[in-house]
Every structure is written in C-alpha cells, then in structure tokens.
Amino acid sequence: MLDRAVRIGMIGCGTQANVHFAGIKALGADQATVAAVCDLDDERLAAACQLWPAARAAKDYRDMLAPGDLDFVIVATMPNTHEAISLASLDAGACVLCEKPFMMNVAQAEAVLSKAEETGLQVQLGTNMRYMPSSRYLHDLVQGGTIGEPVFAKAWGCHDDPPVWGPHYHLATSGGGVLASTLVHTLDLAMWVGGSPKPLTVSAATRRLFPGKRGPKIDAAIHARYDAEDLISALVRFDNGAFYSLEGNWCSEKTDFHSFELTTTRATVTGEPFAVKVDVEGEIVDQTPQLDGDDDWFQSVHTQDATLIAQLRADEPWDMQDARQLLNLQKVVDACYESARTGREVVL
Amino acid sequence: MLDRAVRIGMIGCGTQANVHFAGIKALGADQATVAAVCDLDDERLAAACQLWPAARAAKDYRDMLAPGDLDFVIVATMPNTHEAISLASLDAGACVLCEKPFMMNVAQAEAVLSKAEETGLQVQLGTNMRYMPSSRYLHDLVQGGTIGEPVFAKAWGCHDDPPVWGPHYHLATSGGGVLASTLVHTLDLAMWVGGSPKPLTVSAATRRLFPGKRGPKIDAAIHARYDAEDLISALVRFDNGAFYSLEGNWCSEKTDFHSFELTTTRATVTGEPFAVKVDVEGEIVDQTPQLDGDDDWFQSVHTQDATLIAQLRADEPWDMQDARQLLNLQKVVDACYESARTGREVVL
Numbered sequence: 235m236l237d238r239a240v241r242i243g244m245i246g247c248g249t250q251a252n253v254h255f256a257g258i259k260a261l262g263a264d265q266a267t268v269a270a271v272c273d274l275d276d277e278r279l280a281a282a283c284q285l286w287p288a289a290r291a292a293k294d295y296r297d298m299l300a301p302g303d304l305d306f307v308i309v310a311t312m313p314n315t316h317e318a319i320s321l322a323s324l325d326a327g328a329c330v331l332c333e334k335p336f337m338m339n340v341a342q343a344e345a346v347l348s349k350a351e352e353t354g355l356q357v358q359l360g361t362n363m364r365y366m367p368s369s370r371y372l373h374d375l376v377q378g379g380t381i382g383e384p385v386f387a388k389a390w391g392c393h394d395d396p397p398v399w400g401p402h403y404h405l406a407t408s409g410g411g412v413l414a415s416t417l418v419h420t421l422d423l424a425m426w427v428g429g430s431p432k433p434l435t436v437s438a439a440t441r442r443l444f445p446g447k448r449g450p451k452i453d454a455a456i457h458a459r460y461d462a463e464d465l466i467s468a469l470v471r472f473d474n475g476a477f478y479s480l481e482g483n484w485c486s487e488k489t490d491f492h493s494f495e496l497t498t499t500r501a502t503v504t505g506e507p508f509a510v511k512v513d514v515e516g517e518i519v520d521q522t523p524q525l526d527g528d529d530d531w532f533q534s535v536h537t538q539d540a541t542l543i544a545q546l547r548a549d550e551p552w553d554m555q556d557a558r559q560l561l562n563l564q565k566v567v568d569a570c571y572e573s574a575r576t577g578r579e580v581v582l
Numbered sequence: 583m584l585d586r587a588v589r590i591g592m593i594g595c596g597t598q599a600n601v602h603f604a605g606i607k608a609l610g611a612d613q614a615t616v617a618a619v620c621d622l623d624d625e626r627l628a629a630a631c632q633l634w635p636a637a638r639a640a641k642d643y644r645d646m647l648a649p650g651d652l653d654f655v656i657v658a659t660m661p662n663t664h665e666a667i668s669l670a671s672l673d674a675g676a677c678v679l680c681e682k683p684f685m686m687n688v689a690q691a692e693a694v695l696s697k698a699e700e701t702g703l704q705v706q707l708g709t710n711m712r713y714m715p716s717s718r719y720l721h722d723l724v725q726g727g728t729i730g731e732p733v734f735a736k737a738w739g740c741h742d743d744p745p746v747w748g749p750h751y752h753l754a755t756s757g758g759g760v761l762a763s764t765l766v767h768t769l770d771l772a773m774w775v776g777g778s779p780k781p782l783t784v785s786a787a788t789r790r791l792f793p794g795k796r797g798p799k800i801d802a803a804i805h806a807r808y809d810a811e812d813l814i815s816a817l818v819r820f821d822n823g824a825f826y827s828l829e830g831n832w833c834s835e836k837t838d839f840h841s842f843e844l845t846t847t848r849a850t851v852t853g854e855p856f857a858v859k860v861d862v863e864g865e866i867v868d869q870t871p872q873l874d875g876d877d878d879w880f881q882s883v884h885t886q887d888a889t890l891i892a893q894l895r896a897d898e899p900w901d902m903q904d905a906r907q908l909l910n911l912q913k914v915v916d917a918c919y920e921s922a923r924t925g926r927e928v929v930l
Contacts, residue, residue: 385789386813388829394866437785437817437927439825441733446847451864465734465845467827469785469817471925477787479815479827481736487850487859487866497813499794502835511835516799518742518835577819579785579927 236305236547239263243270243304243328245295245319246311247282249399250333250360250535254308255285257536258543266306266543272298295319299326305546308539309333312400312407313414317342320357324349329356329552331542335414336564343564347557356552358542359560361422365537366529368508372496373427375503381512382499384428387478389494391417395448396464396484403444403484404459411462412482413440414567416492422563423505424478424494430559431472436569437579438468438480447485468570480570584653584895589617591652591676593643593667594659595630596621597747598681598708598883602656603633605884606891614654614891620646643667647674653894656887657681660748660755661762665690668705672697677704677900679890683762684912691912695905704900706890707908709770713885714877716856720844721775723851729860730847732776735826737842739765743796744812744832751792751832752807759810760830761788762915764840770911771853772826772842778907779820784917785927786816786828795833816918828918 242258244251258266271282272292283291292298299307299322307323309316309332316337323330324346336359337343350357363369375381391412402408402415413421425431440463449457464484471477493506501512501521506529510521527533538554545552569580590606592599606614619630620640631639640646647655647670655671657664657680664685671678672694684707685691698705711717723729739760750756750763761769773779788811797805812832819825841854849860849869854877858869875881886902893900917928 382794385791386787386815386831435785435926437783439734439817439819441823443733443845443847446730447861448864467734467817467825469787469815469827471787475789477815479817479829481827483734483845485861487845487861497791497831497835499791513795513833513835516796578783578929581926 235549240266240305240543240546241269241303242266243272243298243307243323244268244282245272245298245307245309247271247273247278248310251282251308251310253532253535254310254539255282256532257539260536261540261543265547270298270304296322299323299328302326304328306331306543313338313409314407317346320346321349324353324355324357327355329546331358331360333360334418335409335567336560338409340561340564340568343561347561350557358552358555359563360538361419361555362531362534362538363419363423364426364554365534365541367525367527368505368529369423369427371523371525372503372505372510375510376427376496376498377429381501381503384474384476385497385499386476387424387428387494387496389417389420389424389478389480390491391420391482392486392488392492393484393490394486394488396444396452396460398452398456401459403456403462403464405462408462410567410571412464412484413466413480413570415462416484417466417480417482418563418567420492420494420505421480421566424496425563426559427494427503428476428496429474430562431474431476433470433562433566433569433582434473435471435579435581436468436566436573438466438570438573440574441465443485463574466570466574468573470566583897587612588614588653588891588894589651590614591618591620591646591655591671592616592630593620593646593655593657595619595626596658599630599656599658601880601883602658602887603630604880605887608884609888609891613895618646618652644670647671647676650674652676654679654891661686661757662755665694668694669697672701672703672705675703677894679706679708681708682766683757683915684908686757688909688912688916691909695909698905706900706903707911708886709767709903710879710882710886711767711771712774712902713882713889715873715875716853716877717771717775719871719873720851720853720858723858724775724844724846725777729849729851732822732824733845733847734824735772735776735842735844737765737768737772737826737828738839739768739830740834740836740840741832741838742834742836744792744800744808746800746804749807751804751810751812753810756810758915758919760812760832761814761828761918763810765814765828765830766911766915768840768842768853769828769914772844773911774907775842775851776824776844777822778910779822779824781818781910781914781917781930782821783819783927783929784816784914784921786814786918786921788919788922789813791833811922814918814922816921818914
C-alpha cells in the first residue's frame with residue numbers, strides 16, 4: 235500500500251505522452267504525479283515542463299532515472315529505444331508501461347521480461363484497447379464459455395492514409411510498419427478475447443504501396459525515410475485449434491476499419507462496431523448489450539493508466555496482461571516479418 | 583461454321599440444369615436445342631422431358647452418349663461423377679461445360695484436360711461469374727494496366743446458411759464444402775481479374791460449424807451426411823508477387839457476402855458491390871462506371887451458355903478460360919485441403 239501519489243516518469247513527450255498526461259492530470263495529485271519528463275526535442279520537453287512545473291526535465295533518460303525516485307515509467311518513445319530504456323527503468327526500481335511495438339524482436343522482449351522477473355517489478359505493453367468497455371465485455375463473454383469455443387478470428391488495421399504523427403513508417407526506428415505499429419492493437423485484442431492461445435504457425439506476405447499511393451498528399455520530408463510495409467496479409471494457427479486472418483493496410487481505398495471479429499462454435503462477436511450475434515436454435519439472434527462508457531481511444535488510455543496506478547498504490551499486480559501473452563504477441567509479429575521475408579510459413 | 587442448331591446433352595437435371603435450360607430456350611431452336619437429358623431421378627428426368635419433348639432421355643449417361651450425335655454436353659451432376667462423365671462425353675465427340683467443383687482433385691482434372699487436347703475438343707469449368715458485366719469490366723481494366731499491378735486480393739464466400747439445394751455438404755459426392763462448392767466462384771474471379779498468376783504456396787485451415795450452428799433449422803435428413811468443411815481461411819502466394827486471402831463460411835452471423843476485392847499498386851476494385859477506387863495524386867477517386875446489364879446469377883449462366891454456343895457455331899475456340907487457369911484453380915483448392923489436413927503450408 236502506497237500512502238502517497240505514484241511518482242511517474244514520462245520518457246518521450248510526443249503525441250501518445252500527451253494522451254497519458256491528460257489522464258494522469260484527471261486522477262488528481264493525491265493519486266499520481268508526473269515527477270520527471272524526458273525528451274530529445276527541446277520544444278516537446280518545454281511543453282511537458284509547462285504542464286508539470288514540478289517535474290525535473292532531462293534530455294537523457296539515464297539522467298532522468300538516476301535519482302531512483304520513480305515508481306512508474308511510461309516509455310512513449312520509438313521502439314528502437316524501448317529495450318535500453320525499459321532495462322534502465324527497471325534497474326532504477328520503476329515499473330514500466332511500454333508503448334507498442336513492445337520491442338524490435340522477441341529476444342529484446344525476453345531480455346526485458348527476464349529483468350522484470352529478476353527485479354520483481356511489473357512490465358506491461360500499452361495495449362490500451364483492452365480497457366475499452368466492449369473489449370472487456372467480449373473477453374469475459376468468450377472466457378465464460380456460454381457462446382462456445384473460439385474457432386476463427388480476423389484482425390484488421392486498415393486506414394486510408396499512413397499514420398505520420400510519428401516515424402512508424404521508418405523501420406530503423408519503428409521496427410515494423412502497419413503490423414507492428416497499428417494492426418498490433420486489434421491483433422492483441424483478438425488473441426486476448428480468444429483466450430490467449432499459443433501461436434503455432436505463421437504465414438504472411440507484405441508490400442509497400444506508398445508513395446505510389448498517397449505519395450503526393452504526404453509531406454515530402456517523409457518520403458526518403460518511408461521504408462516500412464504498409465500492406466500485410468497473414469494466417470496464424472494456434473494451439474487451441476483456432477486460426478486467425480490478419481489484414482493491415484495504411485493505403486486502403488475503403489473507409490478506415492480497425493477492429494477484430496471472432497467466430498466461435500456458437501456465435502460471432504465484433505469489436506467495432508460492437509456486436510454479439512449468437513446462434514440460438516439455428517437462428518441468428520442479436521445479443522449485443524448496451525454498455526456503460528465508450529470505446530474512445532483517449533478514454534481507454536486513461537482507464538489503462540488509472541488501473542495501473544490504482545494497482546501500484548494498492549500493491550496489487552497488474553493483472554490485465556501477463557508476460558506469456560506479451561511474448562506470444564511479439565512472436566506473431568516477428569514470425570509475420572520472417573515469413574514475409576522468406577516467402578514461407580514459419581513454424582514456431 | 584455449324585449451319586444447324588447446337589445439339590446439347592444435359593447430364594444431371596437438378597437446380598443448375600434448370601438455369602441452363604431457361605437460357606438455352608431463350609436462344610431459340612435455330613441456335614441450340616437440348617437433344618438429350620439424363621438423370622438418375624425419375625421425377626427430375628420427367629420434368630426435363632416435359633421441357634424438351636424431342637429430347638431422348640436416359641438414366642445412364644453412357645446410354646445417352648452412345649449415339650454420338652451431341653455437340654455439347656453440360657455436366658451438372660455432383661463432382662464425384664465429373665471425371666467419368668467428362669471423359670465419356672469427350673470420347674463421344676462432345677465439348678464439355680462442367681459445373682464446379684471441376685474434379686475431385688488435380689489428377690482427375692489433368693486426365694480430363696489431356697483427353698480434351700487429344701480429341702481436339704473444348705472443356706470449360708462453369709465459372710459463369712466471369713460473364714457478369716462487372717467481372718468482365720474489372721478483368722479488362724486490370725489487364726489494361728492503367729490502375730497498376732495486382733498486389734493483394736480477398737475472395738469471400740460467406741453465407742448465413744449452408745446451401746442445401748444439392749449435397750455440397752457431403753464430401754464423398756461434393757469433393758469439398760464451402761471452398762470447393764461455393765467460394766471457388768469468387769476465388770476464380772479474383773485469380774482471373776488478377777491476371778491468372780500461378781500459385782506458389784498455400785496455407786489454409788478449415789472447420790465444421792454445423793450442426794452446432796444452424797442445426798435445428800436444417801432438415802434432419804441432411805444431418806447424417808453433412809461432413810464437409812463450412813469454414814475456411816487461407817493465404818495464397820502467387821508467382822507475380824501478389825498474395826490472396828480466402829474466407830469461406832456457410833454459417834456466418836453476418837449478412838451474406840460472396841465477392842472479391844483486388845488491391846493494385848494504384849487502386850482497389852470490388853466485384854460486389856461493384857466499385858473502382860483509384861489513387862489520383864494521393865486522393866481516392868471513385869471511378870466506378872455505370873455498366874449495361876446486371877450481375878444476376880441466372881443472367882451470367884445464360885450469357886456463358888450463349889457465348890459458348892455461338893463460338894461452337896462459328897467454330898471459334900472458347901476463349902474465356904484456358905486449361906492453365908482451370909488447373910491453377912484446382913491446384914489452389916487441392917492445396918487448401920492438404921494444408922488444412924496437415925496443418926502446414928503447401929509449396930506447389
């Protein structure tokens with residue numbers, strides 16, 4: 235039991251950090267405070283300091299972590315820095331919430347999770363969509379077993395323009411394009427709602443459509459660095475007999491669709507638009523409930539942070555994601571890229 | 583040049599045969615006549631004779647073919663009989679239109695195509711959806727090259743109930759469920775519109791959802807024989823670098839969707855609802871034209887038959903499908919089933 239506010243360090247003060255900042259502010263200073271902020275960019279750092287005048291500021295995360303006074307570090311930088319920052323944060327005694335993609339590969343993920351186990355500290359990947367009311371409802375419904383067993387799922391991450399709020403399109407910093415940087419959210423949901431099965435085989439193919447598509451629309455400075463895949467299709471088999479189809483596209487000609495759908499032996503459930511359709515005596519019955527709260531992205535980040543902070547204060551474990559789930563997600567991502575590179579299915 | 587009506591033999595006088603009958607009637611007796619009908623079922627045979635009073639009737643296709651006076655045989659039986667009937671029809675000097683699934687496997691398909699080559703007669707698989715105005719438009723558009731190169735396609739065959747007008751759900755007679763019996767139509771379109779590439783790898787997974795789904799709704803007599811897959815997901819890589827995602831489901835909880843969509847380096851085109859969306863200077867522009875004619879199933883069968891009959895009369899080759907396309911389609915179907923059985927990707 236922590237009888238003071240959780241002391242948070244924010245590493246990386248860009249777009250996603252500002253979503254966290256708003257949520258932490260709303261919790262109140264007795265629950266949590268941002269005690270340290272870090273960014274390489276002067277302007278972003280100054281803006282963060284204005285928001286948190288009591289926070290110490292650093293351009294180097296090692297300087298920021300040195301006093302060892304933080305309970306909780308949020309890593310909101312690009313993935314090429316995630317391993318070093320996460321390891322250093324754990325060494326400095328802080329629990330870590332790391333934004334996605336978690337790490338550049340499974341080996342880095344294993345190193346960080348080992349360190350967490352060694353230090354007894356918590357690590358979670360920023361899978362905030364799990365905290366949406368619809369996601370939690372579907373997770374509990376499927377786990378309850380009343381709509382049968384998971385058989386087939388689809389996870390989509392399709393948008394009509396590449397995301398350019400961060401260099402997700404630049405592999406050396408992002409570690410991956412549409413799959414690792416955006417589709418990973420609904421893939422995580424589809425795996426979590428489906429009971430977190432273990433992946434067995436992965437076959438995937440990828441392509442880059444930019445700048446043949448959307449080229450003239452997107453800032454010229456981005457062109458030279460854009461080298462990530464922005465189209466992917468994959469088939470994944472899991473140890474519970476379920477199979478998943480993945481589709482990601484940053485240059486889709488259709489309206490955005492960023493969702494998942496799971497077919498069980500008795501029903502099909504969909505994240506967005508939220509739907510539960512069940513076979514009842516051979517007829518399809520709509521059993522979609524009305525839920526409290528909404529599935530807003532900002533709200534789900536805030537709910538995630540509030541939950542983690544409350545659990546830190548109560549000295550309870552972070553129970554919405556375990557290391558095995560996190561590793562399996564990273565394994566699917568890694569295997570998709572390996573399969574796309576080799577043109578052959580990867581057997582895990 | 584044939585200066586008389588084409589003499590047609592119909593083998594199997596069920597649901598699909600009646601679609602053909604209506605189209606042939608509409609052509610007029612100077613173009614084509616059904617000169618012989620064959621069915622094991624007395625009632626169906628009697629109904630066909632009533633429609634074509636001048637036709638000879640037979641319960642055994644060998645008796646029907648014996649006089650050797652037919653120009654054209656339409657094989658509208660279940661697939662377990664397709665190989666023997668097609669070979670006998672070719673031996674009797676008739677060209678063959680065989681309904682899908684073409685054959686039980688690639689070996690049978692090769693035997694029939696070899697016989698066609700040997701006899702100099704034509705064989706076509708009943709891929710009538712190619713004759714829909716939208717399909718032909720999209721084929722010509724993609725082949726014209728103005729919207730770039732094919733990259734990714736999806737073919738769906740999803741319905742909210744299993745088709746029970748024939749025993750497609752019974753493997754020993756159908757050779758395959760949702761993939762071979764229904765999804766094969768849009769898979770053929772997606773491959774044809776995409777330039778008929780050669781399949782390289784196939785990874786697939788299948789499942790049966792009936793009778794857990796739709797069981798109480800469907801006639802009890804069907805239950806004991808229903809043993810086909812009614813759910814499939816697959817990823818196929820082709821030699822032009824394109825990759826296709828397949829989805830078939832006879833017990834879908836969503837509204838029927840039986841269509842295909844092809845993404846090229848500059849556009850995305852969709853069969854149903856018919857759409858052409860092109861990237862023009864980075865913006866998505868709807869270039870869907872208004873087409874003459876409609877995409878009705880009955881109309882496309884009629885157009886197919888009219889085209890084949892006109893070409894037979896003019897002594898022109900059937901040019902809407904070649905043997906290589908037909909074999910590649912059958913190879914993908916076979917490889918999907920093999921991959922589903924083994925749980926591993928098949929390399930062709």
